[in-house]
Amino acid sequence: MEFLDLFIVALMPVLKILIVTVIGLFLATERLNLLGPVARQHLNNLVFYVFNPALVVSNLADSITSSNVVSLWFMPVNILLTFIIGSALGWILVKITRTPKHLHGLVIGCCSAGNLGNLLLIIIPAVCDESNSPFGDSSTCTTNGYAYASLSMAIGAVFIWTYAYNIIRVCASKNDSITPGETSESLTEPLVSKDSQRPEDYEAQAESPPTRSEDKVPVLKKIQQHLKAFAEKINLKRLFAPSIIAAIVGLSIGVITPVRKLIIGDSAPLRVLESSATLVGEAAIPSITLILGANLLKGLKRSEIGLWVLIGINVVRYIALPLCGILVVKGANHFGLVGSDALYQFVLLLQYALPSAMNIGTITQLFETGESECSVIMLWNYAVASLFLTLWIAYYMWLVS
Numbered sequence: 001m002e003f004l005d006l007f008i009v010a011l012m013p014v015l016k017i018l019i020v021t022v023i024g025l026f027l028a029t030e031r032l033n034l035l036g037p038v039a040r041q042h043l044n045n046l047v048f049y050v051f052n053p054a055l056v057v058s059n060l061a062d063s064i065t066s067s068n069v070v071s072l073w074f075m076p077v078n079i080l081l082t083f084i085i086g087s088a089l090g091w092i093l094v095k096i097t098r099t100p101k102h103l104h105g106l107v108i109g110c111c112s113a114g115n116l117g118n119l120l121l122i123i124i125p126a127v128c129d130e131s132n133s134p135f136g137d138s139s140t141c142t143t144n145g146y147a148y149a150s151l152s153m154a155i156g157a158v159f160i161w162t163y164a165y166n167i168i169r170v171c172a173s174k175n176d177s178i179t180p181g182e183t184s185e186s187l188t189e190p191l192v193s194k195d196s197q198r199p200e201d202y203e204a205q206a207e208s209p210p211t212r213s214e215d216k217v218p219v220l221k222k223i224q225q226h227l228k229a230f231a232e233k234i235n236l237k238r239l240f241a242p243s244i245i246a247a248i249v250g251l252s253i254g255v256i257t258p259v260r261k262l263i264i265g266d267s268a269p270l271r272v273l274e275s276s277a278t279l280v281g282e283a284a285i286p287s288i289t290l291i292l293g294a295n296l297l298k299g300l301k302r303s304e305i306g307l308w309v310l311i312g313i314n315v316v317r318y319i320a321l322p323l324c325g326i327l328v329v330k331g332a333n334h335f336g337l338v339g340s341d342a343l344y345q346f347v348l349l350l351q352y353a354l355p356s357a358m359n360i361g362t363i364t365q366l367f368e369t370g371e372s373e374c375s376v377i378m379l380w381n382y383a384v385a386s387l388f389l390t391l392w393i394a395y396y397m398w399l400v401s
Contacts, residue, residue: 003398005132010393013126017119017289018386024293035294047287053246055121055281056150058274060250062264063147069255072151074338078328078348079116079155083163085324086112086316093312105171106370107309109363110377111316113164114354117153117243118288120347123393124149134401135343148347154247160359161241168360172367292358292382298372299379310380317355317381318388325352326399342400349399353392355385 028035035043064072090111094104127133128141135141253259263270329348332338338345356378364374 003394006134006397006401007390007394009127009130009132010390010397012130013123014386014390014393016126017122020286020289021293021296021382024290025297026293027290028294028297035290040291040294043287044291047284047291049242051281051284051287052117052153053242054277055146055284056153056243057246057250057253058277058281059143059146059150060247061253061260061274063143064151064251064254065260066255066257069251071339071341072148072344074332075148075151075348076155078332079152079159079351081328082114082116082321082325082351083112083159086114086321087163087167089316089320090313093309093316097306097308097312099306099309101174102172103305103309103370103373105168106360106364106374106377107313108171109164109168109360110313110356110374110381111321112167113160113357113360114156114317114321114351115357116156116351116354117149118285118292118358119354120149120152120350121146122285122289123350123389124343124347127393127397134397135346141343144341144343145347148344150247150250152347152351154244156357157241157244157359160357160363164357164360165363168363168367168369172369295358295361296375296379296382298375299377305373305376310377313356313377314381314384314388318353318384318392322349322353322392325349328352345400346396349396350393353389353396355381355389 024035026032028040033039087108090108093099093111094107099107124145125142128135128138128145133141135145253263262268263274265271268274326349329338329345332348333345338348358378361371361374361378364370
C-alpha cells in the first residue's frame, strides 16, 4: 500500500480525537462552563468507575481465549521497557536542561508513562474501520484491537501507579523542606517510644524470662508495619483500580471455557450481561476525549516550565522512544517472541509513540507539586501529537504490512 494512503488512514483517527478534544476544551471555558471542575469530576468518576471497566471487561471477555492468551505475554514486557527507556531518557533530559529539582519527577514521569489505554481505544478501532486498513476484516480487527488496547490499559495502569507514581513521590519528598523544630524533634526523639515501659518495669521483667508469645509480638508488629508502609508507598488503592479489576474479570471469563460459554456468544444463556457491559462501555471513548480536552484548558496558563524542557519531552516521546520501540519490537519479532499478527505488532510499536499519560496530572495533584507545569506539558504534548502520532501510525502500518 502507498505511504500516502496509509497516511490518510492514520490521519482519520487523529482528526477525530482532535475534533472531540477541541469540543471538550470549548465546553470547559468560563463562558459555557459545561465541563467545569465539578462537572468534570463527576464525569471523570463515571468514566473511572463505570464506563472504562465495562469497556475493558466486555472486550477482553469477548476476544481473549485460553488459546490466544499465551501469545500476549510479551505485552507486559514491552510496556515495562517503554517505562524504563523513557525514564532513562527523562533523567538525561533533566540533567541537560538543568530542570529545577521539584520538577524532576514530573519530567521523568512524562517521559516514561504514555497514554497506553485511552488513546489506543480510540485509534485502533478507527484505523480498523477505514476501508484501506492493512489489518484485514474490519470486524475481526476491531474485536482484536479492543482486546489489545484494553489489556494495554490495564497493564499500563499498574505500571503508572507503581513505577511513575513512586518516581514522582520520591522526587517530591526530596524537595520537602523540614523546619528546624521538626529536625530537632526527629533527631532527639528517643529510640524507645513514649508509651514504652519505665526502668522499674524492665527490672521486674528481668526477673522472669520472656515467654515465646512476648518474643513473637514485636516481630509480628514489625512485619505488619512494613507491609502497611509498603502498601502506602505503592498505593494499592490505585493499583487495584476498577479497570484493572475489570481486566482480571474479563480475562477470567474469556479463559475459563465453562464461564465463557455461559456469557459469550449469540446462544449463551447469560449473553445479556455481555451486551449490557458493551452498551455501557461505548460511552467511555467520547467521555474520555471530552475530559482530555477540558483538562488541557489549564495548560493555556503560564508556568515555570522552560521552553527547552517542553521541547525535550516532545523529542523523547515522539522521536527517541519510537525509534527505540522499532528496535525492540523488530528484535522481538526476529527471535519469534511476538508472533506474526500484524495488528499485535502495530499495537506494540504504537505504545512507544503515544503522548504522556493524563494520570501524571492526577499524581502531581496528589503531591501538590508541579500541577500548573504538568498542564502546560500536557497541552503541548497533545498538540504536537496531532502531527507526529499521525506520521508514526502511517509508518508503523507500512512497517508491519
